[in-house]
Each structure stands twice: as structure tokens, then as C-alpha cells.
Amino acid sequence: MKLTLVDWLIMLLYFVFVLGIGFALKRYMKTSKDFFQAGRALPAWICGLAFISANLGAQEVIGMGASGAKYGLETAHFYGIGAIPAMIFVGIFMMPFYYGSKARSVPEFLRLRFDEKTRALNACSFAVMTVFSSGISMYAMARLIQALHIFDGLFMALGWPPQGIFTFSIVLSAVIVLLYIFLGGLTSAIYNEVLQFFLIIAGFLPLVLLGLKNIGGWGGLKASLPVAYMHEWKGVMHANTNPMGIEIIGLGMGLGFVLGSGYWCTDFLVIQTAMASKDMESARRVPLIAAVPKMFFPFLVILPGLLAIGLPTPHTTTVVRNEAGVIYHDTTIVSKEVEEGRGLVPAKINPVTGKPMLDASGKPLLDYDMATPNMLLHFFPTGILGLGLTALMASFMSGMAGNVTAFNTVFTYDLYQSYIHKGASDRHYMAVGRWATVGGILFSIATAFAAINFNNIMDTLQLVFSFVNAPLFATFLLGMFWKRATGHGAFAGLIAGTTGAMLHHGLTLPIEAHTGIHGGWITVLHNYPSDMAQNFWGAIFAFSINFIVTVVVSLFTKPHPESELVGLVHSLTPKPSHAHLKWWKRPEALAVAILLVAVALNIFFA
Amino acid sequence: MHGSGIPIWFFIGVLLTVYGVMIFGYGIVEAVTGNYPPLVQLTNLHTPIWWGGILGLIGLFYIVKFRPKSSSK
Structure with a gap:
């Protein structure tokens, strides 16, 4: 080439533009809120x-x-x-x-x-x-x-x-x-x-x-x-x-x-x-x-x-x-x-x-x-x-x-x-x-x-990320939508979810892959048709384990008083008002429109 | 831009215009001289000319629409 x-x-x-933007903004960075947020x-x-x-x-x-x-x-x-x-x-x-x-x-x-x-x-x-x-x-x-x-x-x-x-x-x-x-x-x-x-x-x-x-x-x-x-x-x-x-x-x-x-x-x-x-x-x-x-x-x-x-x-x-x-x-x-x-x-x-x-x-x-x-x-x-x-x-x-x-x-x-x-x-x-x-x-x-x-460092890091990321959504979902979820429950759920993701990886292997970075490093209990299928099912296991452990531990531990959860949990937070906006300017209307277009695209390329 | 009064869209307009002019200009030179890079396909479509032109026009639109307003005292 x-x-x-x-x-x-x-x-x-x-490169000049990128750096120029940085220099132009420097004088406006007066507080940590400006810099970080x-x-x-x-x-x-x-x-x-x-x-x-x-x-x-x-x-x-x-x-x-x-x-x-x-x-x-x-x-x-x-x-x-x-x-x-x-x-x-x-x-x-x-x-x-x-x-x-x-x-x-x-x-x-x-x-x-x-x-x-x-x-x-x-x-x-x-x-x-x-x-x-x-x-x-x-x-x-x-x-x-x-x-x-x-x-x-x-x-x-x-x-x-x-x-x-x-x-x-x-x-x-x-x-x-x-x-x-x-x-x-x-x-x-x-x-x-x-x-x-x-x-x-x-x-x-x-x-x-x-x-x-x-x-x-x-x-x-x-x-x-x-x-x-x-x-x-x-x-x-x-x-x-x-x-x-x-x-x-x-x-x-x-x-x-x-x-x-x-x-x-x-x-x-x-x-x-x-x-x-x-x-x-x-x-x-x-x-x-x-x-x-x-x-x-x-x-x-x-x-x-x-x-x-x-x-x-x-x-x-x-x-x-x-x-x-x-x-x-x-x-x-x-x-x-x-x-x-x-x-x-x-x-x-x-x-x-x-x-x-x-x-x-x-x-x-x-x-x-x-x-x-x-x-x-x-x-x-x-x-x-x-x-x-x-x-x-x-x-x-x-x-x-x-x-x-x-x-x-x-x-x-x-x-x-x-x-x-x-x-x-x-x-x-x-x-x-x-x-x-x-x-x-x-x-x-x-x-x-x-x-x-290290030949496999990229694959290894991606794998570790998936162990940590996969269960996280359960923590946020329960935290925002179930007022009974507790700190002990969330912590235990995260640890259990990550451990579950690791165990799933260690016990399964995609067909045509060798044991090691692709899985099966404990023993092979199940073969998946592809590495993508292994990833998706690993995420499902991690999420489910986190969800169940968080719920169980939360039920046995003391929750925060409801007064401390206002603005943090759905059922205790006043809904944002959009009465001043015309219906088509409201986020919900935009969301429905996006969903309809997404469904249409899926049907078209089905 | 962050209190400076110059919107980021203006900078994007400037960048797209300069890119458009450069690519369009080089496309014209290539078309006139017939000197195309080897192994590149579909050079007969003169992509730099039409794509450079489109980028330039979009850039100009952004420059005009988001140009910094002169402050009135």
C-alpha cells in the first residue's frame, strides 16, 4: 500500500483537530466536575x-x-x-x-x-x-x-x-x-x-x-x-x-x-x-x-x-x-x-x-x-x-x-x-x-x-471481562427494581455470578476447539456448537446465579430503610413528569418509534 | 463549545469541508491525468470526485448553519 x-x-x-479540541477546552476545565463530568x-x-x-x-x-x-x-x-x-x-x-x-x-x-x-x-x-x-x-x-x-x-x-x-x-x-x-x-x-x-x-x-x-x-x-x-x-x-x-x-x-x-x-x-x-x-x-x-x-x-x-x-x-x-x-x-x-x-x-x-x-x-x-x-x-x-x-x-x-x-x-x-x-x-x-x-x-x-493475553483478558461483566446486570436490575435487595446480597451475588461464569467455562468446550483458553480446563461436561453459543450460555448462567444468590442472601439480611432508597429504587421514586412536552417529544414516544423501526428491520432481514 | 460560543458542529463542518476539497481536488487530478493507484478497483466511478463533493457540501452546510455569532455589545 x-x-x-x-x-x-x-x-x-x-490529529491537529483532535489536539486542537483538547487545547481549546483546557481553559474551561476549572473544577473536577468540569474535568470528570x-x-x-x-x-x-x-x-x-x-x-x-x-x-x-x-x-x-x-x-x-x-x-x-x-x-x-x-x-x-x-x-x-x-x-x-x-x-x-x-x-x-x-x-x-x-x-x-x-x-x-x-x-x-x-x-x-x-x-x-x-x-x-x-x-x-x-x-x-x-x-x-x-x-x-x-x-x-x-x-x-x-x-x-x-x-x-x-x-x-x-x-x-x-x-x-x-x-x-x-x-x-x-x-x-x-x-x-x-x-x-x-x-x-x-x-x-x-x-x-x-x-x-x-x-x-x-x-x-x-x-x-x-x-x-x-x-x-x-x-x-x-x-x-x-x-x-x-x-x-x-x-x-x-x-x-x-x-x-x-x-x-x-x-x-x-x-x-x-x-x-x-x-x-x-x-x-x-x-x-x-x-x-x-x-x-x-x-x-x-x-x-x-x-x-x-x-x-x-x-x-x-x-x-x-x-x-x-x-x-x-x-x-x-x-x-x-x-x-x-x-x-x-x-x-x-x-x-x-x-x-x-x-x-x-x-x-x-x-x-x-x-x-x-x-x-x-x-x-x-x-x-x-x-x-x-x-x-x-x-x-x-x-x-x-x-x-x-x-x-x-x-x-x-x-x-x-x-x-x-x-x-x-x-x-x-x-x-x-x-x-x-x-x-x-x-x-x-x-x-x-x-x-x-x-x-x-x-x-x-x-x-503472551500469545493468548487478548483472549484471556476478554474472557476475564466476560466473567466480571456477565452477572452485573442482575445486580443493577434487582437494585433498581426491588427495594428488598441488600448490600450483602448484591456483594455475594456478584462473587457467586463471577465464580459461576468461571466454572461454566471450565466445564464446557465448543466443538472443534482445544481445551485451555476456549474452555474445558476443569473437565468437559458439555460441548457447544460454537464459541458464541458458549459465551451466550455462560452469560445466562452467570446472570441467573447472581440473581438467585442476591435474592436469597437479601431475604436473610437487613434492607436499607425506605427513606434512604428514594431516587434509587423504582417503586420509591417519583416518576419524571413530561406534562409540559407534546406527546411526540416525550422520551417514551421516541422509544416506541425506535422499537417499531427495529422490529421492521428485523422482519425485513429475517 | 463548552461555554466558548463556538459549537462543535462548526468544527466538524470545517473538517468535512477541508477533507471534501482535498479529496475532490485529487479526484480531478486523477481523472485528468488517468494516473490511478494500481490494484484499486472501480476507479472508473471516480469516487473521490463525487464523495469529496458530497463531503464538501455537507461541511459547508454545517459551517453556515453553526457559524459563531458575532457578539453584540
Whole structure:
């Protein structure tokens, strides 16, 4: 890949804008509320776009394209039943408690609703997970930059050794993210997430249009793929009749209820953008506003994967032509991994033998993560290629920034102010927040470098996150909607849910996987058709165990007096009044409209 | 923008306009010289020209709609 001056200028301009926003906001960061909560003064539209963009990190943009190539349109369930209902639920039912309680973070809400130990448990696990997530984003971005040879030309021109590209990519992204968060705090992160939203659309929409044009439109795409790839719901009654290998209960309960709600309703990474809104009405609208573009994002991030697998596989070709009696041979050389792959998705080649790697059933392993990046290289000429790469890098950095701002807030408010140094001045906590940003970035860099040396560190971390995240939704659901739930119950439920998730993983294994990181490390009691099915059912087990243990322990322990639960529990909290708003301006009306469109999209692509 | 009086939408408009102009301009150069990058498909559709133009127009719309108002004393 050869980048021209225009491509470089486009990337450079993005970095200038990102840093410019940070510098412009620095003088408005006067209190810790400005720095950590964006002054709770932002309009719903800005927070709404940031809400969706905070989730548009590396895993989303590259991962959804990869899943699209691997599983087809069924991947859209992550949106249709995973995200949209959960975003509606958090906007309509949960935001009044998050925003109305005046909690500055999700762990702080847990302290108000339950007790100090539940908060400490959540704050510690969340803080560790955010810096590791940020490190994974950094590592993935540096690997992608290496794979696409983005900086190769620059390094050659400067006479630097190409081995330094990985370190250079990590340091560059770390410095940029550090500077703009250090200067402008959460506001800076939110504004950059809004910028990133526009870049993703500008960078990916022409990719989808060109891909569809090349393959012969929607009809051509359908003709080039197996039937099951082009349906969301076909064959979901049984695990063996759909590409994802998951049946309807695992899908609806595991993805739709536990994992989707667990992420969108409890993860402070996204909730913090809604809590930065100027008032309760805006805070409730934030997830609903975000749900509108979210419904259509499968067309931008999943479709490139489907197109990549559906297009013809390139092969080395030689064209002979005769010009004025002179015979020319034009040879287009395609690398071995591309020729051995499927469509534009390359095969994984063993670096030692130079042969394609095979799975347990002898089929070639495909490098699905390269589906979307290869589409960019296949269709984008100069200028737009720079824009596409900028959109990719923006998504990686935005993912990092969201994690780092969530980390600095939770570290400062929930750990430092609560357990290390109480009663200091506001200026002191703001300084701690800034230095926590530096610390978070340094830990992220360390994680990214650790990922080089430990092959399975990314998979291991994702697995640990799933153990911690899966049961969380039960805690919040019971906390907000059952006044009898107690702090002891919540704490015991969280520990039991996480332990249950670990045991489930240790006792089950997907078919065709080897024991170890994929499961079965205690003994194999059950085989799942796919790793996705194992994930979804693991989440269902973790949620159920947490729910049952929380209820049982709560019934045997003393609850908070009802007077202390006003504003924290649904039945004890006055409902927000929207009498002053016309019916179609009320959050509930918007929620119903979104739900109807989501159902229509599901029926259309069923 | 956060009390400065300059909305973030204005900055987005500026960025999109500059990107649009750059991509459109380079698309024109490519079309005139016929010098397309090798291995890239569908260059005959001149994507940089129409997509650069669309980005530029959307950017201009945002600049005009969200331009900072001059403060009256």
C-alpha cells in the first residue's frame, strides 16, 4: 500500500483537530466536575453521538466486519436484540436513577444503593478492566498499522528500522490520547467521539456503496453467499441450522437480555456520556438518540465483512497485450494468503511452514479481522484511502479515550477520594484525575507490550471481562427494581455470578476447539456448537446465579430503610413528569418509534 | 463549545469541508491525468470526485448553519 501526500495530510489534519479540541477546552476545565463530568452541561445530541461512538472502538469496527464475514447477517443481532432494546431500557427506566441520584459514577451509584464493599468490588474490577481494554485497543491498532504497512513508507524515507513501527504506533496513539484527555477531560473525549462518528460515516459509507456496486447490488450479494448468510432469523430455532451455532433461547436470553443489557445499561464507559448531559430530560434522551443511528450501523460495519467474503478471490494473473507489434505481459501478483483465502478474507499462514493453518476439522483458518481493512485497500483510491484509515485510527483512539476517561473518574472518585485521601480540595482531585490519566495510559502501554509476549493475553483478558461483566446486570436490575435487595446480597451475588461464569467455562468446550483458553480446563461436561453459543450460555448462567444468590442472601439480611432508597429504587421514586412536552417529544414516544423501526428491520432481514 | 460560543458542529463542518476539497481536488487530478493507484478497483466511478463533493457540501452546510455569532455589545 502506498500512501500519497493527500492521504498523509488527511491523517495529519485529524490529529491537529483532535489536539486542537483538547487545547481549546483546557481553559474551561476549572473544577473536577468540569474535568470528570463535562460540567454536566452538554446537550443531548452531543452526548447521544458520543454514547454510540464510545462503543465504536476497535472491537466494533474490525470485529463486526469480521463477524459479518464469519457468520453473515446473523451478526446484526448484536444490534437488533443486543443493543437497541437495552438502550431503550436504560434511557426510559434506568437513567432516572443514574442521573437523579447525583452519583458521579456507576460504582458510586452502587454505594448509594447498596454499600461500600459492593462499590469497592465494582470500582476495582472496572478500573482494571478499563486500562486493559485500552491496552488491547492500542495493541490491535499497532498490529493493524503493521499489517497494512501504513508507516512503512515513512520509516523507509526517514531511514528508521521497520521493527520500530509497532512501538511508534503505540507511542503516537498514547501521546495523542493522553494530551487531549489531560487537557480537556471528559468533554474533550466526548467532542472527539462526536468527530469520530462523522469520520466513520465519511470513511465507511463509500466503501459499502462501492462494494455493493462491484458485487451487483443486494441481489448480487445474495447470489454470492450461502442462503443462511443473508438472513437474521432463519434457522435460529436450532443451533445446527444457522452459521452462529446458537438457538433462540441462548440468543434472546444470552445476547438480548444478559450481555446486551449488561453492557449498555451498566458499563460506565457508555453511561458516563449520558451522565454528562445538562438535565434529566436530556440524559434520558441520550441513549434513545444514540439508538437511532445504531439501528443502521450494521450497514456500515457488518456489510463490509459480508461483501469481503462474497467478492471473488483474487489470483495472480498475467494479461498479454500487443501494442504496435510489441508484446507486453502485465502480471498482477497476489500474495499466497490472499489466494488461499475466501473472497478478500485472507487465510492464516503458518509463519514457519509457509502453509495455510488448519482448524481441528482440517479446514483452512481465515483471518476474518482483515475483512474490513482489505476492503479499504481493494476499493479506496488516494484521498479516500487516507479518510478510511483516519476513520479506523479514530475509532481505535476513541475506544482508548473512553476507557481512560472512565478509568480516571472511577480511580479518583471511587478509589482515591473514598479510600486513600478523603477531604482534599477540589483542585487536588482534579490534579489526581489528570495524573490518573497518565497512569492509565502507562498501564495501557504496558498491556499492549505484554500482548506481544503472551500469545493468548487478548483472549484471556476478554474472557476475564466476560466473567466480571456477565452477572452485573442482575445486580443493577434487582437494585433498581426491588427495594428488598441488600448490600450483602448484591456483594455475594456478584462473587457467586463471577465464580459461576468461571466454572461454566471450565466445564464446557465448543466443538472443534482445544481445551485451555476456549474452555474445558476443569473437565468437559458439555460441548457447544460454537464459541458464541458458549459465551451466550455462560452469560445466562452467570446472570441467573447472581440473581438467585442476591435474592436469597437479601431475604436473610437487613434492607436499607425506605427513606434512604428514594431516587434509587423504582417503586420509591417519583416518576419524571413530561406534562409540559407534546406527546411526540416525550422520551417514551421516541422509544416506541425506535422499537417499531427495529422490529421492521428485523422482519425485513429475517 | 463548552461555554466558548463556538459549537462543535462548526468544527466538524470545517473538517468535512477541508477533507471534501482535498479529496475532490485529487479526484480531478486523477481523472485528468488517468494516473490511478494500481490494484484499486472501480476507479472508473471516480469516487473521490463525487464523495469529496458530497463531503464538501455537507461541511459547508454545517459551517453556515453553526457559524459563531458575532457578539453584540
